[in-house]
Amino acid sequence: MTPARTCRVAVIDDYQSVAHSVADWSRTGSDCAVSFFHERRTGKALVRQLAPFDIVVAMRERTVFDDELMRQLPNLRLLVTTGMANSAIDISAAARRGIVVSGTRGLLSATVEMTWALILGLVRNVSSEQNHLRNGGWQTTVGADLHGRILGVVGLGTIGTAVARVGQAFGMDVLAWSQNLDAGHTEALGITPVSKERLFMESDVVTLHYRLSKQSVGLIGRESIESMKPTAYLVNTAREQLVDTKALCDALERDAIAGAALDVFADEPPDAGHPLLKAPNVLATPHLGYVTCGNLGFFYSDAVKDIIAFLAGTPIRRLA
Known part of the structure; x- marks a missing residue:
């Protein structure tokens, strides 16, 4: 994908406000504008939040991306999930809508x-x-x-x-x-x-x-x-x-x-x-199983790589 305008990236459900500090988001290039969202949103508020974005980075299964949500996000072209499986994403619906879904590695x-x-x-x-x-x-x-x-x-x-x-x-x-x-x-x-x-x-x-x-x-x-x-x-x-x-x-x-x-x-x-x-x-405990410095670093550094590969036209770690 070679955007004619600035590519907008949303990193959502970053509850602890750490995503920006554990990966080098500047590597996505000067044509990418990355925004970080720390509060959970659902329904119409979620649609309003994500509608402008071309790329969304989702944390595990915190937000459900079903067919109805993706239908309301006409700009969405890449959805990155941390980890290589996410039951909250309708992979088939993403494929039908031409949305690439990529995953990341993690520290088990x-x-x-x-x-x-x-x-x-x-x-x-x-x-x-x-x-x-x-x-x-x-x-x-x-x-x-x-x-x-x-x-x-x-x-x-x-x-x-x-x-x-x-x-x-x-x-x-x-x-x-x-x-x-x-x-x-x-x-x-x-x-x-x-x-x-x-x-x-x-x-x-x-x-x-x-x-x-x-x-x-x-x-x-x-x-x-x-x-x-x-x-x-x-x-x-x-x-x-x-x-x-x-x-x-x-x-x-x-x-x-x-x-x-x-x-x-x-x-x-x-x-x-x-x-x-x-x-x-x-x-x-509040789902701390994956919340370590090393693991979040893996998640978000790989998310950056997924974005770079997608923008170069060669998506990696594809789930859809």
């Missing part, structure tokens, strides 16, 4: 580290104990042990595999399940492949690393949650929609499981009244 280690921060924080009651200490108290809880316990990994891709290896380093036995689990892969890792039913019944910590799709919505239903040990924990750094939220809230309210750690919500940021934010024994 960031999510692995966050998963273990949540697991350790949850089983050792770090947040509640800190609050007690700050208020003049001392030890009020007894933490759970990980050594010798069972870690259940739902989804043994790159992230799930790395999480499993850390579990083994803690001396945990690891079970794994997914719909397309490679038995040879699990055997090489010293991980036991099991049915979903057995994983939820036997695991002391269940951690989710499954990709969200139409088929995986509600993958972890009431039956799975109800089968967990009363001393077991559920950790979700994947997507909230994988889990039956009501069933999880019910289990937490009844102390049917020991607790849950959650880094993801169906609508982000969630409403203050979200039931999982009100449920007992929950450690909740």
